[in-house]
Amino acid sequence: MSTAGAIRTALLRTVFLLIGAALFLAFGMLGLSLTAVGRTTANPVVGVAGALLVVALLVATSLFPGVRDVEVAAARILLVPDGELVDAPAEPRRHRWRTTWFVLAHVVLGGLVGTALVVGVPLAASELPWYAAPVAVVGILAVVVLLGPLVARLAVVCLGPTDTDRLAVAEQRIAREHGQRLLARDLHDGIGHALSVISLQAVAGRRVVDRDPDHAAESLEIIAATAREALEELDHALGMLRDEPTARTPDQRLTDVPALVASYRSAGADVRADLDEPAGVAPLVSREAYRIVQEALTNAYRHGDGSPISLATRVGHELVVEVRNGIAPRRGTDRHARTGHGLAGLRERVALLGGDLEVGAPDTVTWVLVARIPLAREGL
Secondary structure: OOHHHHHHHHHHHHHHHHHHHHHHHHHHHHHHHHHHHHHHOOOHHHHHHHHHHHHHHHHHHHOOOOHHHHHHHHHHHHHOOOOOOOOOOOOHHHHHHHHHHHHHHHHHHHHHHHHHHHHHHHHHHHHOOOOOHHHHHHHHHHHHHHHHHHHHHHHHHHHOOOHHHHHHHHHHHHHHHHHHHHHHHHHHHHHHHHHHHHHHHHHHHHHHOOOOHHHHHHHHHHHHHHHHHHHHHHHHHHHHHOOOOOOOOOOOOHHHHHHHHHHHHHOOOOEEEEEOOOOOOOHHHHHHHHHHHHHHHHHHHHHEOOOOEEEEEEEOOEEEEEEEEEEOHHHOOOOOOOOOHHHHHHHHHHHHOOOEEEEEOOOOOEEEEEEEEEOOOOOO
């Protein structure tokens, strides 16, 4: 920190302590008035009771709603603490007495600073010899400056996070990062599928545009519809990131797989599907299984050699999704060529449902993806 910055910080901390001095004066005047009553009645019990009443009032004031918020705001602005202060504690009750201790420290230390500046400095300047007065004044000011870091440290200790607060922040961060990963995964699957369909339809339309204009027009309609769906899904995901309501929540299930297969077939892909009736499959599993099929078909189209794609689903004590496709020649010697975000997302989906995913090339010409998900018939 530069010299100017250090001086500014010291002045700000002194201002914070002077605020405490003002509070000390207010409560001190009340205590003096009660003590005066005790002297008038010649009853020391009244004076002691008055002092205890002042302390009780100060403690009660520290427990008022909003006092902690004021102290945190003032400490953050004026004390320039080195640590973190908590605005909204996870467990407010655990912070009540910590706030009380800080308010008491603020008032007492502020009282010391106020007394030193208002009483100590004038007395030192007027009562001490000329050679001792400057030393005393500098010493008093040094003590005032040194009390600044002390109260700043007390602010971090009393107004800073507890272990519970840190755990709550960590859980929120984990939940936020998990949600972001889920959105990234959904975007990868949805947009990736849409681009695959658009690519398929564009190639098919270009091949038949001269001899079959109607088929080409149908391909263009599919491209337009797929692009709209992709934009809606992107808008949904961005709305979730901004915590904004969205008009549509993608909710395809296993019952929509035939339409998914048809979209590939209409573009000329040879998809051979053997699909069990998804009766009794829980909605959550059904939605995730659709995404698995979607990503698997997308990968098969992107990385396959153009040979028939085999898709099979089996519903029993577990749901099995199996996709087989030929490997393009450039990938025939690399069994680990597909290591992008798609397979990582699939593994996350299957793992969250308690299943397992097997991917790989059993030989040099075939790629196989098998997802097994246990089924709970009572529903998820």
